[in-house]
Amino acid sequence: MIVDSHCHLNFLEFKEDLDNVIENARANGIGHMLTVNTRLSESLEVQSIAEKYANVFCSVGVHPHDSKDYNNANLIEQLTNHTNHPKVVALGETGLDFFYNNSDRDNQISCFKIHLEAGLNLDLPVIIHTRNADEDTINCLNEYPNTKGVFHCFSGSSEFAKQGLDHGLYISFSGIITFKKADELREVVKYVPLENMLVETDSPFLAPLPHRGKRNEPAFTRYVAELVAQIKGISLEEVAEVTTQNFFKLFNKAER
Numbered sequence: 203m204i205v206d207s208h209c210h211l212n213f214l215e216f217k218e219d220l221d222n223v224i225e226n227a228r229a230n231g232i233g234h235m236l237t238v239n240t241r242l243s244e245s246l247e248v249q250s251i252a253e254k255y256a257n258v259f260c261s262v263g264v265h266p267h268d269s270k271d272y273n274n275a276n277l278i279e280q281l282t283n284h285t286n287h288p289k290v291v292a293l294g295e296t297g298l299d300f301f302y303n304n305s306d307r308d309n310q311i312s313c314f315k316i317h318l319e320a321g322l323n324l325d326l327p328v329i330i331h332t333r334n335a336d337e338d339t340i341n342c343l344n345e346y347p348n349t350k351g352v353f354h355c356f357s358g359s360s361e362f363a364k365q366g367l368d369h370g371l372y373i374s375f376s377g378i379i380t381f382k383k384a385d386e387l388r389e390v391v392k393y394v395p396l397e398n399m400l401v402e403t404d405s406p407f408l409a410p411l412p413h414r415g416k417r418n419e420p421a422f423t424r425y426v427a428e429l430v431a432q433i434k435g436i437s438l439e440e441v442a443e444v445t446t447q448n449f450f451k452l453f454n455k456a457e458r
């Protein structure tokens with residue numbers, strides 16, 4: 203079985219047919235999914251999806267795009283309260299996105315640090331979104347060196363992956379690795395040890411080949427795992443087994 207370590211099942215794209223999406227995942231060998239929160243206003247909605255489906259876990263957090271909408275003064279309390287829910291197994295997604303800069307940089311950084319602090323206080327892993335912000339991401343992590351977590355939907359360089367690995371983080375690959383122009387990223391897949399790797403869809407976005415441009419869904423984690431197997435010259439079963447073990451090691455509040 204494969205785990206989709208990062209999807210957004212509460213998004214509008216799944217509103218009409220979520221039961222089918224979950225069933226299709228199961229039919230394609232996806233045993234578990236982690237549906238990731240991006241705004242506190244949607245936390246309860248995300249949790250209700252995790253309550254409804256036994257094999258779906260969830261997180262609580264504020265995406266760097268949305269950090270401008272939250273008053274950081276009581277954010278740590280709100281995050282902490284939500285983690286009392288038994289299926290909330292992680293904080294995030296949080297991090298820094300200096301490609302879009304939908305929130306100003308200082309605001310993104312302070313929001314990210316609050317998540318890192320909560321992660322240490324609560325002993326929970328942090329799901330990190332990082333784009334065009336390598337240096338600042340590492341600077342933040344250096345302030346919270348014992349952080350457990352993952353660089354999700356990784357699209358950076360091998361050097362940046364190494365910095366994440368040196369911090370003890372996992373690296374999660376998405377459908378981006380299937381894209382024609384992603385030769386460099388496929389080199390990063392080769393570089394990152396399977397023992398430190400997760401796979402994900404980030405659905406409904408970023409559908410892998412051969413579905414590129416269409417709605418993505420957890421079932422398509424399979425294409426990511428298949429390509430990882432091909433790149434590493436190992437079997438799909440091995441990729442599935444090791445990345446699933448990795449998932450439950452990192453998100454150790456999640457029960458199989």
Ligand SMILES: [Zn+2]
Pocket residue numbers: 295331354355
């Ligand atoms: Zn993200």
Ligand SMILES: [Zn+2]
Pocket residue numbers: 208209210238295404
């Ligand atoms: Zn995401």
